[in-house]
Amino acid sequence: MASFEPSQLLTTLFRLLLAAWCGGVIGMERRKRHRPAGLRTHMLVCIASTLVMLTNEQITAGTASGDPTRLAAQVISGIGFLGAGTILIDRRNHVRGLTTAAGLWASACLGIAIGAGYYSGALITCLLIMLIVTKFIDVEKWFLRKSSFMEIHVVFDSDESLNCFLEVITGSQYTVYTFEKIDTLMEPNKDGRKPVEATLIIQVPKENHWEIIQRFSESRGIRFIEEI
16 A cells, blocks of 8 residues: 555545535535435535545555556446435326436546546536536426426316316317326215326427416316426
8 A cells, every 4th residue: 555644644635525515515405405315415425436536546556556447437337226216206107316316426426536636627517517406407497398298297086077188188289199097095075086197298389388287277177287
């Protein structure tokens, strides 16, 4: 192993503190949005990745041989199990947690860059990540509002209301591309009829999606409707 020097201690401390800060910045944003992986998780991932690179550096310096990228490659592939734990499929078959999983992977990459001493790249990437997860969500929503397709989740008070709704929209200017009925956990109505949930992807004319949702919500038998 390489001999211990005070300058080495300062370099190690700086890199680990920078990793904690970069991971913490991303994790704090995720925690504000109540995501499963928050401040501490992102900090731990980033710090641990930095430590892996520091350890790799020490091994390479001490033995004067070896591949300095081998441990980094293992971090990149190994972080997948943690990211997979944040990806969930809800009862509407809607995938959630992909951004958080990508953030964890990005935190690992930041840690590797910091551990390797590539500070400018790590800081610029950290700022870009924060810009993407905080500001580009509005850009994404804007594109969705302008899209000619809508994915909606609807709760009907009965099968009859669902069938009536489908007849109305298929007989007008809307086209149903996919339709999936979901088993509901809701209690039956007072008249004994069981509520029905469904997810639909429909093609709509060029108009505000919010106005379309408002129009649909006035249909008979709809308890709840939202765009997802």
